[in-house]
Amino acid sequence: MTYLISTIGYISLFFSLILAITIFLSCCYQFINKQNNKVQIQITIKYIFYLIALLILVSSILLFLAIINNEFNLSYVYGVSSTDLELKYKWASLYSSQEGSLLFWLFLLTSMIAIFLRTSLRVFTKIAFHIMTIFSAILIFMLIPLVFFSQPFKISTIEQIEGLGLNPLLVDPAMLIHPPILLSGLASTVIPFTIATSVAISRRNNLLIDWTLLIRKWILLAIFLLTLGNLLGAWWAYTVLGWGGFWGWDPVENSAVLALLPMIALLHISYFKNQKKAFAHMNVFLGSLGFILAIFTTFNVRSGAIDSVHSFAQSDTGFYYLIYLTFLVLLNIYALMSISPIEKLRIPGLLSKESTLIFNAFINLLITLSIVSTLILPIVFEIIKQEKIIISPSFYNQTIGSLLLLLIIALSISSILPSKYESKKKSYKRIIYFTVMLLPFLFISLATNFNKFLPIFGIGCSIIICYGSLYSIYVNLLKSKNNVKAIFNKQASHLTHIGVAIFTIGAISATAFQTHQQFTIKPGDELQLGEYKIIYNSLTYEEINKNGINMEVNANIAMFKKNNMVAELAPGKRFFTNNPTQPVGVVDIKRGITKDIYLFVQTWNEELSSQFHIYINPFINLLWFGGALYLFGIGISLVQSKET
């Protein structure tokens, strides 16, 4: 069975590569012979793309079957699975390591391409050959590692009857959906990249103006998936890693968010309906940047060039992805050079919606470039000075934090400005309102001796965003006069902005106002910790014997406030059969509207005296709620998108 799976799986990948090369060469032939408008050939190539998608699907299913059937003679399966692994975690094994995740990503990529060709190519028939050439080149680059040096179907030279099991940190329900969603988001950026590049290279001015509208659904889909993927990643970090936070500015976390930022900027720029020609270069640049950064992310995660806690899969494929990245960047530069200057930008006033949209897109871009710089800098430093440097999270908190604050200020000003610019005087009037609304937060800051001025200021701006957006919804509802379609028509963007504001309040509260205490206590003893009385009842263990977990040890804690029990928590540690010296913390959280009580047990000694860390995270659940509202707004926009 192993040999059958291995042979069919490998042949599917190899045949896909041959087909992708064939498409690329035939498209080039069409260009050379200036026959790039032949519809019949376009249709044939389209079907070959479907065949590639089918073959990659077959490969992915075969690898999953091998994991389910415990085919440990396949090197990949041996490294990521074991017989006691539940089916749901066998799903996680599929993409938990290098070869599997590359195959899974390719599966998502080919699926996106096939869906695009099936549903949206009809709008771009005049540049279909450009699109298909770029798609085929991308597929060739993605298939080469899987066929030659990162083979998921490689057979082990030693007979294996048991696997090593899944990485202990990945044995968590969030891992069943976080990587697939994030990878889907990264894969979906291939559509804006290909269309932006094709439109620019083909020099078709009519498409250059409208392409962002024609693929608006794909841009929204990329934003939706990347946001959801990152939110799930933050949820996983919060509930598993045990340090009480949701974002650690780890290089891989930073890389994961990179592709999202240009997509958001592109969406905002594409609202300039009357001046699209003025943004031709910017649109092509932003449209391409998402996918370039997705490949940059892959380079970061795979190369081992950066030190990250998330480098689950490292190999020597880094150099290969550097070549791939160079190809994409050069293609983008060529595309940008192909666009001739079309129109100059006109802005009605500095305090207009247009200005704030451009400024927000600019800040998004500045954040993106800053993060990219911080990821590249250690590599450049090592090459030049032969010394390794690492950038601390404090740097990101200060620099990216200040840019995010600037973004929130611009968004809050934008939310109270009239949708149509009238006069300077009216705009200044709104700015005076804005300043007056911020005064209460200034007084609150004063009460804290300005120790927390910036966080309070950020929360103030976020509340203004909520107010401005709710007011706009109210005005739209009045205008719509019971027309249900009209009621929903313009509300999505306001909902997303309210979501961003609520998310920001949650993020600021849980970061700037978090309290942390460490204490050591024996079972049976009690301790007064601020307003809470803590009783340590017992330390118990339970044999699990599934999913690689040998046993779980839990510390049972009861927390009282004014003699009323507020929480019963059981943080602990999981000990894995294959990694008994590397226990994984089990966090327990008492969730509440105003705060989370987050408890983590560090260790215990032979007298069972145990060391705990307790975090109080105020309003952290607003972060998840805001994120969900943001996604709901994007979802509505996605459903409402008329084109393609």
Added chain:
Amino acid sequence: MKKINFYNAKTQLILLMIISTILFIVFAVYSANNAFTYYLTPEEFIQKDYNPNLRIRVGGRVVEKSIKYNDLGITKFEIFGENNTKISVTHEGMLPSLFGPRTFIIAEGLAISKEEIRSKSVIVKHENEFLTDLEDADVYVPDYPR
């Protein structure tokens, strides 16, 4: 030469962007003073001149049976590098999941002697095919039949 019209909204916006960028770069350079840390192996750490003010990260594997916890939340352990050179780490604060003997960790902090650092942050490098034996486990488990 064309005269710049500072009353033009587009000019004002471009100026705002330029000023924001310059301020950001200045702020980033200022913040970088305390944020860039040298990454060293235990061998490189010992060879480097002792500088108590230099913020560093040292990466190595935790020496078996070297981990000592105390009630104040301070953990002492040793790490070793490729040539088996050992240095001591005194860590204050939380230790992440997967921390244990032979785990590859990166400790960030200040040097307190030529062979010891005091850290406030420890991260564990995830290794996909890292295996240890049950007898290596130095964590006491209550009533666990060994």
